[in-house]
Every structure is written in structure tokens, then in C-alpha cells.
Amino acid sequence: MARATLWLQRWLRGANTMLGLVRTLFIAVLVPWPVYSLWALYGAGWMAVAGSASALLLTGWLCLGYRRQRFPAWSWIAEGACVCVIAASSGYAAIGLCFKWVNFRGLYGPRREKYLAAAVLAVIAVLSMRVSEVEPADAVPLLCTGLVSLVVTHMLAEGCSVRDRSAHRKRTLALAGSGLVASATRAEAMEVTTTAALRMDQAVSAVVILTIARPALRVAAAAGRLGAETSGLVTELARLPAEIRAALRPGGYVTVDGAAAAEAVDLLRLPRNAVVAVAPMSSGEAVFGMLVLALEQPPADDLAEAVTALADRAALTLDQLLSRTRLSIVVEHSADALILAGEAGAIRFVNPAAAALLGCRSSELLGRSVWQLMNDDDAAKLRAAESAPGPPMALQCRIRGHDGAAWAEVEAKMKYVTEHDGSRSIVFTAHDVSERQRLELELRHAQKLESVGRLAAGIAHEINTPIQFVGDNLRFLDSAFADLGRMCAAYRELLAAGPEPGAAEEARRRIDDTADEIDLEFVLEEAPAAVAQALEGIGRVAHIVRAMKAFGHPGTEEKSTADLNEAIRNTLVVAANEIKFVADVETDYGDLPLVKCHLGDINQVVLNLVVNAAHAIGSADRGRGTIRVSTRLDDGCAVIEVADTGTGVAPEIADRLFDPFFTTKEVGSGTGQGLAMVRTLVADRHGGTIDFTSVVGEGTVFTVRLPLADDDDLRADPAEAVDVG
Numbered sequence: 126m127a128r129a130t131l132w133l134q135r136w137l138r139g140a141n142t143m144l145g146l147v148r149t150l151f152i153a154v155l156v157p158w159p160v161y162s163l164w165a166l167y168g169a170g171w172m173a174v175a176g177s178a179s180a181l182l183l184t185g186w187l188c189l190g191y192r193r194q195r196f197p198a199w200s201w202i203a204e205g206a207c208v209c210v211i212a213a214s215s216g217y218a219a220i221g222l223c224f225k226w227v228n229f230r231g232l233y234g235p236r237r238e239k240y241l242a243a244a245v246l247a248v249i250a251v252l253s254m255r256v257s258e259v260e261p262a263d264a265v266p267l268l269c270t271g272l273v274s275l276v277v278t279h280m281l282a283e284g285c286s287v288r289d290r291s292a293h294r295k296r297t298l299a300l301a302g303s304g305l306v307a308s309a310t311r312a313e314a315m316e317v318t319t320t321a322a323l324r325m326d327q328a329v330s331a332v333v334i335l336t337i338a339r340p341a342l343r344v345a346a347a348a349g350r351l352g353a354e355t356s357g358l359v360t361e362l363a364r365l366p367a368e369i370r371a372a373l374r375p376g377g378y379v380t381v382d383g384a385a386a387a388e389a390v391d392l393l394r395l396p397r398n399a400v401v402a403v404a405p406m407s408s409g410e411a412v413f414g415m416l417v418l419a420l421e422q423p424p425a426d427d428l429a430e431a432v433t434a435l436a437d438r439a440a441l442t443l444d445q446l447l448s449r450t451r452l453s454i455v456v457e458h459s460a461d462a463l464i465l466a467g468e469a470g471a472i473r474f475v476n477p478a479a480a481a482l483l484g485c486r487s488s489e490l491l492g493r494s495v496w497q498l499m500n501d502d503d504a505a506k507l508r509a510a511e512s513a514p515g516p517p518m519a520l521q522c523r524i525r526g527h528d529g530a531a532w533a534e535v536e537a538k539m540k541y542v543t544e545h546d547g548s549r550s551i552v553f554t555a556h557d558v559s560e561r562q563r564l565e566l567e568l569r570h571a572q573k574l575e576s577v578g579r580l581a582a583g584i585a586h587e588i589n590t591p592i593q594f595v596g597d598n599l600r601f602l603d604s605a606f607a608d609l610g611r612m613c614a615a616y617r618e619l620l621a622a623g624p625e626p627g628a629a630e631e632a633r634r635r636i637d638d639t640a641d642e643i644d645l646e647f648v649l650e651e652a653p654a655a656v657a658q659a660l661e662g663i664g665r666v667a668h669i670v671r672a673m674k675a676f677g678h679p680g681t682e683e684k685s686t687a688d689l690n691e692a693i694r695n696t697l698v699v700a701a702n703e704i705k706f707v708a709d710v711e712t713d714y715g716d717l718p719l720v721k722c723h724l725g726d727i728n729q730v731v732l733n734l735v736v737n738a739a740h741a742i743g744s745a746d747r748g749r750g751t752i753r754v755s756t757r758l759d760d761g762c763a764v765i766e767v768a769d770t771g772t773g774v775a776p777e778i779a780d781r782l783f784d785p786f787f788t789t790k791e792v793g794s795g796t797g798q799g800l801a802m803v804r805t806l807v808a809d810r811h812g813g814t815i816d817f818t819s820v821v822g823e824g825t826v827f828t829v830r831l832p833l834a835d836d837d838d839l840r841a842d843p844a845e846a847v848d849v850g
Contacts, residue, residue: 145194147285151229152191155222156184176214179207187229196230198238204230205245209252223249227271231278232285239279246271287426290326294431297324301435305442314446315346318439322418323349325431331355331395331419334439337362337373337412344393345414352394364392373415375407378429395419404432406440414440462535462555470494470551482533482557483526490526495553498524500532507539524555534559605652612636686719689727689763689831690756696731697754703736704752707743708769713755720763720833726806727831733803734767734827741771741825750824761833762813768826774819782817807831 183204190196208223230242250268254261301321308314315334322332331349335342342365344358362370366388372379379402381389386401398419406414416436418428456463462479466472472490480487483498496504503522510518517540523532535555542550616636697710704710735752742750750770757764774782783804807813811831819825 145289147281148191148194148229148232151225151232152187155187155225155229176211179210179214183207183211183226187226190233194233196233198234198241201230201238201242201245205249209249212253213256223267223271224274227274228278231275232282236279239275242275243272246275290426294325294428297321298431298434298438302438305438308442308446311443311446311450312346314439314442316348318416318435319346319348321435322416322432325418325428325435326420326424326426328400328420328422328424329418330398330421333393333395333417333419334406334414335417336414349419350396352396354394358394360392365389369401369403369415372403373405373412375405375410375412376433377405378433379403380429382423389417390419393417399423402428402432404429404436406436406443408440408444414443460556462553462557464490464495464551464553464555466495466551466553468541468549468551470496473550479555482535482555483524484530485526495551498526499537500524503537507537511539511541519556521558522555533557602652602656684721684723686721687724687727689717689720689722689765690714692724692727693731693754693756693765696728697735700732700735700739704739707739708750708752711751711753713753715755715757717756717758717763718833720831722831723806723810726810730803730806730829731765731767733800734829737800738767738769738771738825741769741773743771745770745772745822758833759830762830763833765829765831766826767829768824770824773821773823773825774817775821779819783815 186200186204186207190200204226208226211222227242227246231239234242246268250264254264298321301317304317304321305314308317318334319332323329329349331351332347333344333351333355334346336345340362342360342362344355347355366381366385368379368381368385369389371377380400381403382400386398389401389403390396390398396419399422400420402418402420402424404416405412406416416432416439418432456476459476459478462482463474463476464472464479465474472493472495475487475490477487480490483490490498499507500523503520503524506520507522510520517538519536519538522535522537524535524537525532534557536558537553537555539554540552542552544550693712693714697704697712731754735754738752742752747770752770753766753768755766755768757766783800804815807815807829813829813831815827815829817825817827
């Protein structure tokens with residue numbers, strides 16, 4: 126059964142086209158007529174043998190030609206002879222066979238064969254009149270009817286062929302479209318395009334795809350009957366025929382023949398072809414290539430629509446693949462970590478930067494949940510930021526590839542996106558900021574040391590004063606101890622004199638003289654005071670050194686608890702010489718708990734505010750002013766206020782006061798970085814706020830608010846954090 130089905134499929138292989146269906150219908154009607162002729166020839170003598178043989182031969186030949194879907198041109202003569210024998214031997218009982226045969230055979234062969242067919246019909250009519258004595262009144266109408274049938278079937282075959290060729294091109298374009306969609310590389314897309322172009326028409330012998338990089342023209346792909354040098358050929362665009370260059374515009378198309386076609390195939394190293402069809406390949410308004418078809422003869426139908434459609438589809442696919450390739454290059458070589466995950470979090474793709482940051486191979490990360498890579502608290506922050514209106518903000522997060530591995534500090538963004546199939550995915554991007562944080566820490570430390578450097582002369586003066594009176598007191602003690610040594614020597618002489626009255630008296634006299642000479646009472650009275658003053662001076666120097674050490678300490682990236690009041694005292698000591706010549710400092714320290722902060726940052730903030738206040742008072746030129754530094758608790762925040770009696774801030778520059786590089790000082794005396802850095806340290810590093818109020822001519826009050834508890838403390842124990850405030 127299966128073998129019979131396969132045989133039937135092979136037998137009807139031409140029936141999948143309109144022309145094939147028509148031919149199948151005609152052969153189905155034609156085959157019974159020779160059988161009818163055999164019945165009519167029964168018992169007719171030797172003519173029956175010839176007629177039967179002709180009927181069987183004609184039937185077999187027509188079925189064989191149907192199966193092969195072609196007949197040789199000469200077969201019209203042989204078939205006509207068989208029809209004559211069958212008709213004559215049957216007494217013209219099978220005359221209808223002539224019309225069925227003409228109708229079926231008219232569906233095969235080009236137009237020139239139809240002229241031969243008409244001649245064969247004319248010969249049959251003449252023979253019927255001369256040999257079989259058929260009346261002209263019968264033969265001529267039959268001949269005319271046969272010729273009309275021949276013309277009608279030829280037109281029917283032509284119409285079906287046109288329709289079949291159009292359907293074939295549509296199927297070819299459809300297959301090419303699906304192939305282009307499935308193409309993963311430009312080479313695959315070009316192979317699909319050249320294969321489809323070769324199937325556009327039987328006359329197409331070669332297909333070439335060229336890319337244009339003005340002024341160069343390069344063969345990117347080729348198929349069919351090519352020359353030895355066609356593949357990879359590079360030539361100049363200007364060498365193309367003018368007709369082809371004029372068609373290189375979006376939507377253009379041209380078919381050239383004659384000298385222009387010969388010039389084109391010679392340029393592309395192709396064998397000689399009669400016609401060349403060219404369709405440009407463009408992206409937007411830019412033509413980046415062209416599709417060239419070489420045809421051995423002019424096509425049976427106009428190929429413009431089909432070829433331009435194929436060129437447009439191929440151009441779109443090649444442009445998309447180029448964009449995809451470029452995007453892939455960007456993603457693969459991006460320094461930022463890129464992760465694509467499903468809506469539930471299952472990772473679908475990671476780029477090499479993400480694998481390197483997480484210390485894993487890409488294959489190890491695929492299928493894992495993206496949420497497993499993040500700290501739980503940071504994941505919650507990212508979800509909240511993504512659901513907030515506006516574009517997602519970059520947040521500082523901690524990620525790691527394995528449990529127990531060290532957290533990597535990154536700035537991350539997360540975005541839900543809808544893909545073309547309607548599914549939602551997560552795009553997670555992260556930028557490693559550990560090195561930047563290290564550099565920022567070093568920079569802040571350098572800025573603090575720079576501040577100390579600017580104040581170095583004043584600090585040296587502050588240390589020099591106590592050192593001087595320590596030195597004076599030590600020199601006094603040095604001379605005092607020398608005098609006391611002389612006094613002790615006199616007493617030793619008295620002890621050595623013994624009981625002799627004269628010697629003892631002389632010794633006592635020298636003791637009195639020495640006591641008067643060294644002013645013993647003064648030495649005994651001032652020596653303890655000198656020691657106390659020296660110790661006081663040393664303590665003052667130690668205090669300045671401790672303040673400098675505390676101020677200049679680089680600190681760490683981790684926050685630690687600190688006494689803000691003590692930090693402010695140390696900062697005021699460092700800045701004392703900058704302040705004391707222009708203002709008096711008043712302090713009002715509130716009762717503050719230990720605050721979790723970056724202590725070095727707070728030192729820098731207070732120093733900048735105090736120095737700015739001193740400069741503002743100096744600029745006011747109203748004599749000695751006052752700087753008041755105070756601290757207090759307010760609504761869960763530690764508040765630091767620095768007030769001055771300086772010039773104040775004009776309303777027109779108030780909005781720019783914290784902008785980088787903005788300064789009201791003269792060129793060379795200010796960088797404009799002080800207050801900008803203050804805002805960064807307070808807002809970005811501590812989550813606090815800084816603001817100011819000012820009255821022109823009276824002064825300015827800067828207010829810094831620092832949260833008593835950072836985000837980690839609030840997450841760990843919210844109730845405790847509120848109680849502290």
C-alpha cells in the first residue's frame with residue numbers, strides 16, 4: 126500500500142500547480158478514448174491490429190510525457206500519425222480523440238511548437254480528404270475546431286504558467302522570509318537570499334550580493350554559475366554601468382541587457398549572460414549593497430516586484446543582524462555587569478563582566494535566581510526604586526556569586542521590560558565601585574591633609590607659643606638646679622668642718638652668702654611654678670597634636686560611632702590660628718549620644734564651615750566678629766550649627782552656593798569646592814541634609830542634620846532607632 130501511494134505521488138507530481146491540475150484533468154479525460162477506439166476496432170481485420178497498436182502506443186506515450194511533464198517537439202508528428210491510423214481504422218468512430226489529444230498536447234511546449242501542431246492538424250485534414258475521401262464540408266470545420274482548441278489550450282497554458290510562476294515566486298519569498306528570520310549570522314542570511322534569488326526564474330544562472338563602502342564595491346556572497354574570481358572580488362563602484370549606478374537608491378530597480386549587461390558581468394567576473402537585474406539593498410535612506418541576478422535570457426515575467434521584495438527583506442535582516450552583532454560586541458565587552466532574568470528571577474544571560482565580578486563561570490549562573498546574588502535588604506531597595514515613578518536610580522548594593530564569598534560593592538539598576546512576545550523580564554546592570562570608593566577615600570584624606578597644610582603655619586604658631594614658655598621654664602629650672610647644687614655644696618662643707626668653731630663659722634658664713642647670691646627663697650618659690658607651667662605647655666602641645674591626629678586620620682569605609690562634640694573641639698583646635706585674628710569662637714555643645722558616622726568626613730565638614738565663616742567675617746571688614754558653633758538633638762537627628770557675623774549670602778547667588786567650582790572669593794583665593802564637598806559628605810555619605818539661612822550684612826547660619834541611626838540600624842531594630850532619636 127505504501128509503495129502504491131509513493132508511485133501515485135510520483136505519477137501526480139506535476140499536479141501541485143494550476144497548470145499541473147489542468148493537465149491532470151485533461152489526461153484523465155483523454156485516456157479512455159483510445160480504449161473506446163479498441164472497442165470500435167473489434168473484428169475489423171488487419172486495420173484493427175494497426176489501430177490497436179497505435180491506440181496503445183499513443184496512450185503509453187501520452188502517459189509517459191505527462192509523468193515527465195514534457196514532450197519533444199517532433200512527437201507532434203508521430204502522435205498525429207497515430208491519431209490518423211486510429212481514426213481511419215475505426216471508421217472515424219474515434220474522431221473525438223483528435224480534439225482531446227489537441228487539447229491535452231496544447232498544454233505543453235512553447236509557442237513555436239504550436240505552429241508545428243497546426244501544420245500536423247492541416248496534414249491530417251488533407252489526408253482525410255484525399256485518402257479516406259472525407260468530405261471537405263466535414264474536414265474543414267473539424268480542422269478549424271482543432272486549430273481553435275489549440276489556440277485556446279495554449280492561452281490556457283500560458284495563463285496557468287504565469288499564475289504558477291507568480292505563486293512560485295511568492296512561495297520562494299515566503300521561504301526566504303522564514304529563512305531570514307531564522308538566520309543567526311549574516312553569512313546564513315546571504316546564503317538564504319542567494320538561494321531564493323536563484324529560484325526566482327529558470328533563466329537565472331548566477332546571483333551576487335555586493336556591499337558598498339564608497340568608493341569600494343565588494344562581493345559578499347555569490348551562488349550559481351560563477352567565474353573563478355567572483356567570490357571575494359573587490360572593485361570600484363564607479364566602474365558599474367551608469368544605468369545601474371542610477372538605480373542605487375531606496376526602492377530602485379533596473380534590468381539591463383546588451384552592452385550594459387556585458388559590462389556588468391565582465392566587471393563581476395561572471396560568464397556571459399543576456400540580462401542583468403539589479404535591486405539595491407538599503408537601510409533607511411542609505412544604500413549599503415545590491416542584489417544582482419544574471420539571466421541567460423529575458424525572464425518570462427517581470428521580476429521587479431519579487432526581486433526588490435527579496436532585496437528589501439534581505440537588507441532588513443542584514444541590518445538587524447549587523448545591529449545585533451554590534452550590540453553583542455558592546456554587551457560582551459562592556460565593563461559593567463549585565464544580567465537578563467525572567468520575571469521570576471531565573472537568570473537567562475550574563476555577560477563576561479558579570480561573571481568576572483561575581484567570580485563565577487557564566488554556565489554556573491544560568492538558571493539561578495538573580496535575587497540570590499544580592500543582599501536581601503539591597504534587593505528590597507532595588508524593587509522599591511524600580512516601582513517608583515521615573516527612570517530607575519542607581520543604588521549602592523552588595524552582590525556576590527557564592528554564599529560565604531565577600532560582598533562586592535556596586536552601583537546597580539533594575540528594570541522590568543516587556544519583550545516582543547509579551548513576557549516580562551528583568552534587566553539588572555551593576556557597576557563595580559570598590560576601586561572608586563578606595564580612590565574617593567584616598568582623595569578625601571588628601572583633601573583633609575590639604576586643609577591641614579593650608580593651616581600649617583597657624584598650627585605651627587599655636588604649638589610654638591607653649592613650646593617657648595616650656596623652654597623658658599626649663600632654662601629657669603636648669604639655672605635653679607645649678608644654684609641649688611652650689612647651696613648643697615656649701616652645706617656639705619659645713620658638715621665636713623666638724624666641731625672646730627672657726628671652720629664651722631666660716632662654713633655658715635659661706636652658706637648665707639650663697640643663699641643671698643642665688644636668692645634661695647625666689648628659687649624655692651618659683652621652681653614648682655615653672656614645673657607646673659612646663660607641664661601645662663606640654664599638655665597644650667599634646668592637645669594640639671591629638672587634635673591634628675584625630676582630624677587627619679584617614680578613617681575607613683565602614684561607619685563607626687563617634688563623639689561629635691569631641692570631633693568639633695579637635696577641629697576648632699586645628700583651625701584656631703585661622704580664626705583667632707578675626708573672630709571669637711563661642712561653643713554650645715548639647716548632650717549628644719554617640720553617632721554612627723564617618724568621623725573624618727564630619728571633621729572636614731566642620732572645618733570647611735568654620736573657615737568659611739572666618740573668611741566671611743574678614744570680608745565684612747567690621748572688626749572682630751563671632752563664630753558660634755552649637756550642637757543639639759532634634760527629631761532623631763544630631764544637628765550642628767555654625768553661625769557667623771560675616772557678610773551674609775546675597776539672594777541672587779543663594780541657589781548656586783553648593784554648586785561645584787562656584788565661589789564668591791577672588792580668583793586664586795578660592796576653588797569653589799569647599800561647600801560642594803560639604804554637601805556631598807553630608808547628603809551622599811551620611812544621608813543627612815545641609816541648609817543655611819542668611820541676612821545680608823548680618824551673617825549666615827549653616828545647619829547640618831545627621832541621622833542618629835543609618836539604614837542598617839533601622840532595618841535591624843526600628844524601634845530602638847526611634848527611641849535613640
